[in-house]
Amino acid sequence: MTAVIDAKGLAKTYDLGGEKVEALKAADLLVQPGEYAAIMGPSGSGKSTLMNLLGCLDTPTAGTYRLDGQDVSGLSDDGLAEIRSRKVGFVFQTFNLLPRFTALANVELPLVYAGVAPKDRRSRAEEALARVGLGDRMGHRPSELSGGQRQRVAVARALVNRPTLLLADEPTGNLDSKVGDEILTLFESLNAQGVTLLVITHDAKVAARAPRKLEILDGRIVSDRA
Amino acid sequence: MRAGLSDAASTAWAEIRASRFRSLLTMAGVVLGVASVILLVSLGDGAKRYVEKKFAELGTNVLIVVPGHSETTGGSMPIVAGSEHLLTLEDAWEMSRRCPAVKAVSPVVVGNGTVRAQGRNRDVTVLGVTWEFQEVRNVRADMGVFLPKRREEWGRRVAVIGRRVQRELFAGQNPLGRRLEVAGVVHRVVGVMEAKGYSLGFDFDDLVLIPVKSAQSVFNQEGLFEVVASARTPERLDEAGQQIRACLKRRHNGAEDFTLLNQDDMLSTFGAILDSLTWALGAIAAISLLVAGFGVMNIMLASVGERTREIGLRMALGARRSQILLQFLLEAAALGSLGGAAGVALGVGGAVGLHLVFPGMPLAVAPWAVVSAFSFSVGVGLVFGVVPARRASRLDPIAALRHE
Ligand SMILES: Nc1ncnc2c1ncn2[C@@H]1O[C@H](COP(=O)(O)OP(=O)(O)O)[C@@H](O)[C@H]1O
Numbered sequence: 001m002t003a004v005i006d007a008k009g010l011a012k013t014y015d016l017g018g019e020k021v022e023a024l025k026a027a028d029l030l031v032q033p034g035e036y037a038a039i040m041g042p043s044g045s046g047k048s049t050l051m052n053l054l055g056c057l058d059t060p061t062a063g064t065y066r067l068d069g070q071d072v073s074g075l076s077d078d079g080l081a082e083i084r085s086r087k088v089g090f091v092f093q094t095f096n097l098l099p100r101f102t103a104l105a106n107v108e109l110p111l112v113y114a115g116v117a118p119k120d121r122r123s124r125a126e127e128a129l130a131r132v133g134l135g136d137r138m139g140h141r142p143s144e145l146s147g148g149q150r151q152r153v154a155v156a157r158a159l160v161n162r163p164t165l166l167l168a169d170e171p172t173g174n175l176d177s178k179v180g181d182e183i184l185t186l187f188e189s190l191n192a193q194g195v196t197l198l199v200i201t202h203d204a205k206v207a208a209r210a211p212r213k214l215e216i217l218d219g220r221i222v223s224d225r226a
Numbered sequence: 227m228r229a230g231l232s233d234a235a236s237t238a239w240a241e242i243r244a245s246r247f248r249s250l251l252t253m254a255g256v257v258l259g260v261a262s263v264i265l266l267v268s269l270g271d272g273a274k275r276y277v278e279k280k281f282a283e284l285g286t287n288v289l290i291v292v293p294g295h296s297e298t299t300g301g302s303m304p305i306v307a308g309s310e311h312l313l314t315l316e317d318a319w320e321m322s323r324r325c326p327a328v329k330a331v332s333p334v335v336v337g338n339g340t341v342r343a344q345g346r347n348r349d350v351t352v353l354g355v356t357w358e359f360q361e362v363r364n365v366r367a368d369m370g371v372f373l374p375k376r377r378e379e380w381g382r383r384v385a386v387i388g389r390r391v392q393r394e395l396f397a398g399q400n401p402l403g404r405r406l407e408v409a410g411v412v413h414r415v416v417g418v419m420e421a422k423g424y425s426l427g428f429d430f431d432d433l434v435l436i437p438v439k440s441a442q443s444v445f446n447q448e449g450l451f452e453v454v455a456s457a458r459t460p461e462r463l464d465e466a467g468q469q470i471r472a473c474l475k476r477r478h479n480g481a482e483d484f485t486l487l488n489q490d491d492m493l494s495t496f497g498a499i500l501d502s503l504t505w506a507l508g509a510i511a512a513i514s515l516l517v518a519g520f521g522v523m524n525i526m527l528a529s530v531g532e533r534t535r536e537i538g539l540r541m542a543l544g545a546r547r548s549q550i551l552l553q554f555l556l557e558a559a560a561l562g563s564l565g566g567a568a569g570v571a572l573g574v575g576g577a578v579g580l581h582l583v584f585p586g587m588p589l590a591v592a593p594w595a596v597v598s599a600f601s602f603s604v605g606v607g608l609v610f611g612v613v614p615a616r617r618a619s620r621l622d623p624i625a626a627l628r629h630e
């Protein structure tokens with residue numbers, strides 16, 4: 001079976017005019033299809049840096065990375081964009097919905113860049129919204145939705161292209177704990193349907209729900225427990 | 227090709243619709259620019275057509291001789307330049323006798339003076355002409371008769387008056403046979419001209435015509451203002467011109483101290499002047515369009531700044547740089563063309579509206595101006611969209627996503 005994530009010695013060093021910031025130091029990580037893992041660590045420890053590398057938003061300064069069996073190290077900007085489009089779904093702490101567009105239009109967005117024919121987009125976006133329990137809110141704009149509902153729209157958007165890997169960076173960070181729990185429950189039901197899930201958090205309670213927990217400190221993965 | 231032009235277009239369109247206010251603001255300059263190009267060019271073009279029409283009223287067989295030579299006086303419309311350049315009654319008479327291709331000739335003296343009848347005054351232009359003037363300039367007395375025909379009667383104190391003069395001085399009563407003082411000299415009204423309105427700078431309805439010699443003595447003028455003549459047929463216009471030129475040169479000891487004008491000459495002279503006027507107006511308006519282009523660029527740049535996170539997000543969702551570039555470029559082009567279309571509507575609407583309010587105003591919406599103003603606005607959007615679009619497409623997705 002091909003691992004979804006197969007990273008060896010992955011590192012990211014920022015060069016701030018002479019001063020080097022090692023945001024991530026030689027991380028090794030293997031994640032199999034269908035896994036649900038939490039990456040935990042304090043603020044500034046390198047969690048987002050790791051997620052950006054795993055999601056092909058950024059390129060490492062050292063190490064190799066195979067996503068779903070494909071070596072992405074030498075890919076061009078366009079190649080990375082294509083990987084993001086086809087294989088990765090992102091969920092952000094701040095939702096990142098386009099405020100002037102309806103929930104449906106927001107969810108259709110990744111389909112545009114994946115080259116899905118316009119006539120198929122709507123039905124697929126509706127299906128994804130129904131999956132996150134927002135079948136009755138499709139015509140609403142983000143400002144007309146609660147925080148939890150907004151994050152559900154974001155989850156639907158991350159799902160709509162049927163990605164190999166779902167990456168969530170502090171997905172409950174802007175939600176109160178009850179709504180945060182609902183979002184985690186949604187993630188878990190998606191994972192139960194086979195989606196590979198990586199949740200990044202600084203909250204131990206959030207991490208505790210995942211079967212596999214990794215801890216990151218000062219850019220280094222310091223523990224990996226099941 | 228994945229997510230091609232039509233998707234970029236619909237994304238751009240969705241963005242324009244989603245932020246209507248900003249879009250309208252961006253377009254406002256383009257709208258006004260295009261509308262003013264169309265309006266100003268229409269005015270210029272209309273003025274040209276108006277003048278052309280007026281000159282055309284002159285008739286294709288009419289020749290005008292003015293004293294002085296255009297090359298010696300330097301102006302395009304020479305006016306009297308000295309006693310040796312005078313045109314005389316004798317010149318006009320000889321022109322009518324010695325030029326077979328010439329059908330009719332009338333000397334013209336112009337004076338401005340007060341006319342007076344029945345205790346009422348009016349300041350009018352008085353033309354001293356002859357019977358043949360009606361033939362050349364196509365005017366008729368539809369009441370009474372025109373000025374006397376025979377040369378011996380060129381000094382008689384009779385007058386043919388315009389409609390307006392009749393209305394103002396005689397309050398619409400029959401003026402025939404009544405006394406009319408022209409600059410203090412008593413004339414008798416023998417005819418009233420049919421309504422004709424403006425022609426070549428004169429309001430014929432507000433004119434008084436008297437025999438040429440009478441006018442010379444009333445206004446104490448020795449020479450003539452001009453001599454008007456008509457060729458027997460339009461085809462013989464050149465021939466008539468040559469005969470007149472030869473006849474006058476012989477009489478002036480070989481000197482060409484006069485200028486012959488015909489409709490074509492005046493049309494081309496004034497046409498060229500008005501063409502450059504139209505171009506100048508169009509260029510001024512085009513500059514305002516260019517300025518509007520900078521406005522588009524500015525607002526698009528601000529929009530890229532505001533939408534940095536959105537751009538980062540689109541990239542995270544799989545947008546390639548080229549797709550971001552295309553989206554912003556099309557947004558700018560769409561703003562340009564929407565603004566252009568609205569400007570066309572406003573400009574053409576404005577022209578039509580002006581025409582309704584001021585029917586006399588010469589206005590002609592030039593299709594070429596509409597087409598070029600519209601294309602220019604699309605081009606302006608595209609060209610000035612390049613910088614913002616490149617900036618958007620070059621953003622680093624992570625930095626863009628972090629942007630606050
Ligand atoms: N673009 C960047 N330039 C310089 N330093 C950065 C940049 N991005 C992140 N860092 C640094 O890398 C470290 C890890 O950051 P990050 O991965 O965002 O941490 P976390 O998400 O765990 O809070 C921090 O010290 C941060 O300041």
Ligand SMILES: [Mg+2]
Pocket residue numbers: 047048049169
């Ligand atoms: Mg972070």
